[in-house]
Amino acid sequence: MIKFSNVSVDYPYSEGLTDVNVEFKDKEFTLVLGPTGSGKSTLLRLIYMDIYPSSGRVDVQKWSSKKITARKIKKLRRNIGIVFQDFRLIENLSVFENVALPLIINGYSRKYIKRKVEAILDEIGLLDSIRQKAGTLSKGEEQRVAIARAVVKNPFVILADEPTGNLDPDSSITVFNLLRKINKLGTAVIMATHDYLLIKDAPNRKILMDNGKILKKQEIEKNA
Amino acid sequence: MIKFSNVSVDYPYSEGLTDVNVEFKDKEFTLVLGPTGSGKSTLLRLIYMDIYPSSGRVDVQKWSSKKITARKIKKLRRNIGIVFQDFRLIENLSVFENVALPLIINGYSRKYIKRKVEAILDEIGLLDSIRQKAGTLSKGEEQRVAIARAVVKNPFVILADEPTGNLDPDSSITVFNLLRKINKLGTAVIMATHDYLLIKDAPNRKILMDNGKILKKQEIEKNA
């Protein structure tokens, strides 16, 4: 379970987050919506403890932002799958190596890694590019590799920051369906997105952000 | 005028481009569509001579890929506005400096630069962040800065590679309208995009790519 309690993040030029209270339950699929600069990425970064709240606290499973140590952040991150908004692939490694990295870090066997990575690349349609260097991929391919890297390690939660921004509608649906499938198998998903067309009819929980705040149900209806 | 004549680009793991013939007229607004990995960015990179064709030739105004020199590439690029798919801002410079760079390179006066940059940032809604370091922006803000940087120098053509991938629908429309407005003033625009919702009703010329080829009218209709 992930819980934000009165979380604020101060940024020098903009709102950041202001007094956010929100909970993400285990196995839940949550969509985070909101205009650019509304604080979606900030929200996600707080979960993997890339930044700390200026006030308030973030609890992720047994870890709390109040008293986490570098050693524990390491453990936390091994249990979270992250699709960064800018992908953050290692350009001079191959697609295979990029996707295998979290498994290598977690210390899996070679055989297991090979099987697992090939399976996920197949599913996401990149098996042909398995030996290609990540630095030479098209943006959409990069994005899919980033997604594969996030889901390959069976995390308890996947944070997907705009995972379809560089994908054509067909690929977007593939990715969205993949995330939903993984979610059905018991992994929580928190996905920030602008792709209203993609999620229009999705039955999942939706959170709407604006200006560093999470809008309440009634506010959303008023805005709509 | 930009003209591709029998252009092919060979890549080790994928199609690249195969025998592309296409023309972009001055002052024309062209939308380049196609699934991820179909060669849209490759097409654009050929125009600003970031890569050269493996065979065939690309002519951009008076410059030809066959015999261009490093010195002339410099001149060519000063006359093209590029929105890179991954933005390519300089992280440790401020928003102002990033947008001002092309004008500084082109040798404009300080006063002119200030006026021009502030005007474009205002239009795109980022005047508040003018002193913020580009590295701390949200992705959508980064994307808008990249767009501002491309349009600020009054180029003869703007190449916009997926310029709305990280923008919410409202901002996307703002950007699209901005590009159309600039186009009306006489600048050609070539925009690669996946955002079918955004361009659905646009009256502009559309090019559809797949697997390194430009599909012909009849093929499109067949596919649809």
Added chain:
Amino acid sequence: MRSFYILKQAIYNIWSARIPVIIAIITIGISLSVLVGISEIAYKVYSTVEDIRKEFEIDIFLKPETSSFQREIIERKLNNIHQIKSYKFISKEDAAQIFFEEFGENIFDILTDNPLPSSYKIKLYGEMTHVEIVDNVANRINKINGIDEIKYHNDLLTLMEKYFLIIMIIGGSIIFVLLLAMNIFIRNTIKLSVYSRRRQIFILQLLGSGKIFLKSPFIIEGLFEGLIGGLFAATILYFLHNIANETAIYLFNYNLKNVDYLWSISIAVGGIIGVFASSTSVNKFIRIFAKNDY
């Protein structure tokens, strides 16, 4: 798989940055050769001086008529001088024997009587071999009855005292500066090599990789650079030693001792410094990166 990846990554790092790596190796090699070379020279000077000190002796020649009773008194008095470490009696006959061995002539062939006096060879404690102390001891010995003459090479001591300290200070400060400089050079090279891969380190941290996983490729790289740099230094030293040796033979007809152990010293020092410099610089950067979002 983890160690496989680490090794592969290290090899890849080294290969993809071959030019900086070669530069680092040359840097390490040159610095190390100068460092080890100067240390070696300083050590040679030091040990020569210590040898001279250790073999410093005061010779006391007894008057010809000294009886064995008087000798006992003399020895008791020598025992009372606490700067004296040991003394050895050399009888007239011993002296003749030594003379014979050194000059190859039997003294008795020329003279009917043995003209050599009996004597004591006195050794002082190492730390007592300073001009003033020695003079002082000599004075006290001189007051003993039955002593004819005292001989010692105070001029050599004076010389040593005058120059030794200066040489040691200069040599020491050169070594110190070089140690500092080399440390800076190596750390500089490795730091900037780490720095240029900061994005990768940062991403690995976001994926939850531990310090060992992050640091190992760089430490292997540092070890590699240090070892090869050490080998390079040893090669340079080998040639320098050969030149020095031939010069010495030419000038003084003196053959320098074998210095094969410099090979192992250079390589070992190189390896240690490589690992040390790389691990500390990576540490520092990891901490810095952790604070910024690259």
Added chain:
Amino acid sequence: MRSFYILKQAIYNIWSARIPVIIAIITIGISLSVLVGISEIAYKVYSTVEDIRKEFEIDIFLKPETSSFQREIIERKLNNIHQIKSYKFISKEDAAQIFFEEFGENIFDILTDNPLPSSYKIKLYGEMTHVEIVDNVANRINKINGIDEIKYHNDLLTLMEKYFLIIMIIGGSIIFVLLLAMNIFIRNTIKLSVYSRRRQIFILQLLGSGKIFLKSPFIIEGLFEGLIGGLFAATILYFLHNIANETAIYLFNYNLKNVDYLWSISIAVGGIIGVFASSTSVNKFIRIFAKNDY
């Protein structure tokens, strides 16, 4: 605006990479001080030797009864020896005068007759002052009638010839190695500093910026590092020179000459090397970046 941006960018670069910049400055400073110091010593040795050579003279003392006619013959013969650059006749009276000036005693006060012989002071061409040539010349002079005695310091020449070459070779190779090493160190530092900003360079190229615009901030940075490094070197040299001077005064009671010009030399060399190293390394990288998509 362009130059303003370039300057701002240079200052920003230096500031944002202060640690590597400081390291580079220290590197440059130390290398430069060693380099300039050793060059200075080598030059001193060389110029001393040259001075000795230049002032090398052969004195020929004439027999007392030599007539001016005989002198003419002697001079004609001297003219025929092509190694001789010049000669100067010193009459008995001149010799007495020189004696008086050097010893402060009038030779006529002691002796009624001037006992000093008249003589020639002969200078050879610089390149002829070698033991064998000098001996050869002396031999030829000796055959001339009317010459009593030839005097020259061949022992000094022998000494010089024995050691000078060795010293010059050793000094020269140290300077060479250091020049090489320093060049590598500086280029290394600047290269890696450029390398770590390769993304920025690449982006600027995509925006159509020219070489001058790309390179200037780095060249300014190199110049800055070189100048400050040179200043640092000059400071080190200043202290070393002071120490050397005091040592020289203490040991030989000899006051070394002023070396204030080392300040300007160090700084100038530092600046030149900084600009040179940075511009060439940036060039190289720009070409490399242009080929890859970073």
